[in-house]
Amino acid sequence: MALSEHEQRLLDQLEQQLHADDPKFASSMASSPQRTISTRRIVIGALMTVAGILILLLGVANQIILLGVAGFLVMGAGVYYATSRGKGSESAPMPQGNNKSAPVNRSGGFLSTLEEKWDERKREQP
Template sequence: MSLSEREQRVLRDLERQLHEEDPDLAETIQHPERHLARVSPRKVGLGIALVLVGLVVVISGVVLGHGNGLVSILVGVTGFGLAVAGVALIVRRPPTLNDARGGAAKARAGRSTFMERQSERWERRRYDER
């Protein structure tokens, strides 16, 4: 089913406005293959190492648990924290251009968002047609 002339015009207006408001997002949408996050082998290796060290610490906490229960719990929690930090390091996405510049949303903090303006425009058009 094809779009009506009016719908095509609205889509062109939305696309133009998106390019004006957030050119980085528009570029990412048009060419997603250029903006795929690259996984750093160094971070993956460090994450795996942290997970393994965390597991060793947890096992050590279990072994040490025979003498003192509190020490065992603290060592186990520390090992679990190291393992979680390792997994977080592996799955965390690298920062994007917007993250490095502080983000476009922070720059427009006092103004209404793009989606709010689009919603308002949509409502106005809907009532104008009636």
């Protein structure tokens, strides 16, 4: 369901206020395609995990402890690789919104600004 123009404007203002009040949190919560886990990494990691399980089972079946430990390490490395995010994703620049919306009230903080906007909206409604 699409947002109305007024709702979109309010959402943009909230986003800008969040970026102004707590840029570190805002950048950690922002969604960008560079920060997602790629399907390729998941597939390669899953294959490494399956290979590690097979090596582990082979080591247990033949009672070769070093082979079992190596299988466990390969399995762990596969899971780590599948769930990690690659090199280039952390240094990707975050897109910033346009700065033409309402000015940010820095004196009261993010929550007080939200409360003011909420009260304003309630006063405008019949």
